[in-house]
Structure formats: structure tokens, C-alpha cells
Amino acid sequence: PYRLVDEPYAGFFSLVADQVATSFADVHLLEEERRRAEALAEIDRAKTTFFSNISHEFRTPLTLMLGPIEDALHDPGTIPANKSRMDVAFRNGLRLQKLVNTLLEFSRIEAGRLEGSFTRVDIVALTRDLASTFRSAIEKAGMELRFEMAPVQDDVYVDPEMWERIMLNLLSNAFKYSEQGSITVSVGEAGEELVVAVSDTGIGIPEDQLSKVFDRFHRIESRGGRSQEGTGIGLAMVRELVRLHGGRIAVESKAGEGSRFVIHVPVGRNHLPQDRIVATAVAAQGNGGIFLQEALKWIPEVQDAARGLVAAEADGVPEEDGKPTVLLADDNTDMRDYVRRLLSSHYRVVTARDxxxxxxxxxxxxxxxxxxxxxxxxxxxFGLLQKLRAHPQLKNIPVLFLSARAGEEAKVEGLDAGADDYLV
Structure with missing residues (x-):
């Protein structure tokens, strides 16, 4: 027996056909998504390998540059003018070395090749010593470094080199985005966890940006703080280093009121790879000096004093007959000095920090x-250019953007905004 192909029966077959077609389509979509995910993962691995290789290639010429420059700086035969130029080169060479080391370490983390050497430490003393690296910069900026240290009864195991990276990055960020008030470092124990926090009274983080703070290469758009320099990988690396300790990091912040970064790490040693626990770990590399030099560069008064400028000289530039005036605005002290030196023989150069x-x-x-x-x-x-063009007496002043933001799209953006030229 069979059923005549009437309208309900035909509708049933049509429904079955639709379901089969949909199932095949879903399978194809899933397969396409899998291939896409594999391609993205391969691109990510290639990028990580590239970062690792290029970082290694940078380190050799950097070392060969920094060594002779440091020798020349300490050579009694080097004239003062050349020492000043060498100091700029050495300082920025160290900054580049710090960036290269950060990229190399981050690429090793992403590739799963970074393993810690964990040892038992006096976490209170270690954290206090690392934080004290910034004391001179914080006090010279008119701020206060505070400690809230509670005894930690249980054993704490960390990799001293990684812990140095974690603390220096957090303190550097706290100082960069705080112009007054205080920075507080606290250490304590809650249950079976070590709790370490770095708090500041700075500009804070907008609520809609909090979930992205630890994303790699993400930079928060902000007009506050001491500097806009940065790569967007510091906090991402901190999160990964904390994870290697079996811990986690979180941020609490409110725009205009400051930020608080809190690290939770289990006490004891059971949460760590047992083959990575050592009696004595490799000592921290002593990167504090590099971070401190960078922090001091963000304090205008310190830079003016280092260049021998008194307050009157720092506030104004004397009139020079016959020389046209050029206003140079840049937040990088070394760049301001360099461009001013290039132009000063033909122009009266007035500088601004922001x-x-x-x-x-x-x-x-x-x-x-x-x-x-x-x-x-x-x-x-861009904000400065907008205000300038809106001013009836200033709107016709030629504007040249001088920036490290390379690329045709950056140049087009600058020219579209109303700049007369864009120099890289």
C-alpha cells in the first residue's frame, strides 16, 4: 500500500528536504568557521614568531650601539656638548631596549615558551623594594608613595624576574596617569591567597573601557596623564605573567578618581608546576633603572633642571631681532630639545609640553x-588644530604636524583636519 501524493504529503516531503538542506548548510558553515579559526590561529602564530625573531634581531645592534655610547659618556676626553648628545642617544636606546625586551617576552608567553623559576620569597620585602624604585620620581613630582603592608604568614612562591616586571609595569602606569595625590602599594593575605594592590589618585579609566584594559595592543583614548607614549602591551603582559603564577588580576576604576589594580595569587606551592620550583631563582634583572629614567622624563621640572634651565628660562624665550617665531608642541622632552637645536640658528623657537x-x-x-x-x-x-582654526586672530597660522604616526592614512587624516603638512 502507498499514500497518494496529496498536498499534505507533498508538504511533508518539502519540510524533510528543507531540514536536510539546512543540516548540510550548517555543516558547511561549521566547516568554514573551523577553517577560518585555523587560518586566524596560524596568522597569530606567524605574528608571534615574527615578533620573537625580530626582537632577537634588534637586540644585537642595540647592544653594539649602547655599549660604545656608554663608553663615550664615561670617557673624560668627551667634550660636554657631545656628552649631552650621547646622553639623549643612550637614554632613548635604553627605552628602545625596554620595548624590544617587552615584545620578546610577550611573544614567548604567547608561544607558550616562557616558564618561570619559582622560589620562596619574602613577598612584603620584595614588593616594597621594587616599589621604592619609583620613590624619587614620585616625590619629585610632588606626590606621595604609600605602603600598606600586612604580615603574610604562609609561604609565597614567585619568579622574582616576572614579579619585577609585574610591579614595575603597574607602578609605571600609576605614575604616568597621576599628576597629584598619591600612589599606594598594599600587600596582604586573604584566606589562601596573597593580595597585592597598586592604587593611584589619577585620571581613572572610563567604565566602557574597563573590560578592554588587559587586551593586547589596546590603548585607552585619554587626554590626561603625563604622556601619551606606550604600546598597549604592558598590562596584557602583566595579566599573562600573573596567570603563570596561577593567579588573576582585576581593575577597579572610576574616571577622574583613580584606579586600583588587584593581584590575587595562591599561597604555597601546590598550584605551581613542581618541576619549576627551585631553591634559588635567577635574580631580577634590575630593570628598575630603565623604568625610573622613563618616569623622570615625564616630570618637566626635572628635565628643565637636567638641562640647566632656571624657571625664567623654562617659562619664556627672549626676543631675537629679525628671527621669525616657531612654536613647537611635543610631550617628548628629547624631541623638543632636538628640534629646537635644529631650528634655533634661523628661528626663535618657543616650546610647549602639550x-x-x-x-x-x-x-x-x-x-x-x-x-x-x-x-x-x-x-x-587635532584638538589644538581645531581650536586654532576657530580663533579669528590665529586661524591663518600655518600648522605642520610632526609625528611618529607613519602611514598614508595618518597623513590624510592630518591634512583633512586642516594641517598644512604632515611630517613623519
Whole structure:
């Protein structure tokens, strides 16, 4: 017996056909998604390998550059003018070395090739010593470094080199984005966990950015802080280093009120790979000096004193007959000094540390040309340009953007905003 193919029966077959087609389509979609995920993973692995290789290739020439420069700096026969130039080169060479080391370490973490050597430490003393690296910079900036240390009764195992990276990055960020108030480092024990926190009274983090803080290469758009320099991998690396200790890190923040980064690490040693526990680990590399030099560069008064400028010289530039005035706005002290030295034989050069200061000087000095960086604290180059073009007496001043942001799209963006030229 069989059923006649009537309308309900035909509808049933149509429904079955649709379901089969949908199932095949879903299978194809899943397969396509799998291939796409594998391709993305392969690209990610290739990028990690590239970072690792290029970082290694950078280290050799960097070492061969820094060594002779340091020798020349300590050579009694080097004249003072050349020592000043060598000091700029050495300082920025160290900064580049720090970046290369960070990239190399981050690539090793992502490739799963970084393994710690964990040893029992006095975590209170170790953390206090690392934080004290920043004391001179914090106090010179008119701020206060505070400690809230509670006894930790249980044994704590960390990799001293990794712990140094963690603390120096957190303290560096706290100082960069705090211009007044205090930075507090606390250590304590809660249940079976070590709790370490770094708090500041700085500009804080917008609520919609909190979930992205630890994402690699993510930079929070902010006009506050001492500097806009950075790569966006510091906090991502901190999170991975904390994970290697079996711990976790979280952030609490409110815009305008400051931030608090809290690390939770289990006490004892059972959570760690037993073959990576050693009696005596390799001592920390002593990267504190590099971080401190970078922090001191963010304090204008310290830089002015280092260059021998008194307050009056730092606030104004004397009139020079016959020389047109150029206003240079850049938050990098070394770049300001370098460009000023290049131009000073033909121009009277007035400098500003950020966009707000530059706008005040524009109204007072009425320069013939504005040279401006793009990324600056308080007010960036685009904001400065917008205010300049809106001012009836200043709108015709030529503006050249001078920035490390390379690429055709960056140049087009600058010219579209109203700049007369964009120099890289």
C-alpha cells in the first residue's frame, strides 16, 4: 500500500528536504568557521614568531650601539656638548631596549615558551623594594608613595624576574596617569591567597573601557596623564605573567578618581608546576633603572633642571631681532630639545609640553609657524588644530604636524583636519 501524493504529503516531503538542506548548510558553515579559526590561529602564530625573531634581531645592534655610547659618556676626553648628545642617544636606546625586551617576552608567553623559576620569597620585602624604585620620581613630582603592608604568614612562591616586571609595569602606569595625590602599594593575605594592590589618585579609566584594559595592543583614548607614549602591551603582559603564577588580576576604576589594580595569587606551592620550583631563582634583572629614567622624563621640572634651565628660562624665550617665531608642541622632552637645536640658528623657537600649553602660547606669542605632535596629553594635536582654526586672530597660522604616526592614512587624516603638512 502507498499514500497518494496529496498536498499534505507533498508538504511533508518539502519540510524533510528543507531540514536536510539546512543540516548540510550548517555543516558547511561549521566547516568554514573551523577553517577560518585555523587560518586566524596560524596568522597569530606567524605574528608571534615574527615578533620573537625580530626582537632577537634588534637586540644585537642595540647592544653594539649602547655599549660604545656608554663608553663615550664615561670617557673624560668627551667634550660636554657631545656628552649631552650621547646622553639623549643612550637614554632613548635604553627605552628602545625596554620595548624590544617587552615584545620578546610577550611573544614567548604567547608561544607558550616562557616558564618561570619559582622560589620562596619574602613577598612584603620584595614588593616594597621594587616599589621604592619609583620613590624619587614620585616625590619629585610632588606626590606621595604609600605602603600598606600586612604580615603574610604562609609561604609565597614567585619568579622574582616576572614579579619585577609585574610591579614595575603597574607602578609605571600609576605614575604616568597621576599628576597629584598619591600612589599606594598594599600587600596582604586573604584566606589562601596573597593580595597585592597598586592604587593611584589619577585620571581613572572610563567604565566602557574597563573590560578592554588587559587586551593586547589596546590603548585607552585619554587626554590626561603625563604622556601619551606606550604600546598597549604592558598590562596584557602583566595579566599573562600573573596567570603563570596561577593567579588573576582585576581593575577597579572610576574616571577622574583613580584606579586600583588587584593581584590575587595562591599561597604555597601546590598550584605551581613542581618541576619549576627551585631553591634559588635567577635574580631580577634590575630593570628598575630603565623604568625610573622613563618616569623622570615625564616630570618637566626635572628635565628643565637636567638641562640647566632656571624657571625664567623654562617659562619664556627672549626676543631675537629679525628671527621669525616657531612654536613647537611635543610631550617628548628629547624631541623638543632636538628640534629646537635644529631650528634655533634661523628661528626663535618657543616650546610647549602639550596642546593646552601650546594654545596659551599661541595667543601670547602669535608665532609665524606651529609645529605640533599629534599624540599629547591634555589636548592632542587635532584638538589644538581645531581650536586654532576657530580663533579669528590665529586661524591663518600655518600648522605642520610632526609625528611618529607613519602611514598614508595618518597623513590624510592630518591634512583633512586642516594641517598644512604632515611630517613623519
Amino acid at each position: 596642546g593646552e600649553e601650546a594654545y596659551e602660547l599661541l595667543q601670547r606669542e602669535k608665532p609665524q609657524l606651529l609645529l605640533s605632535d599629534v599624540m599629547m596629553p591634555r589636548l592632542d594635536g
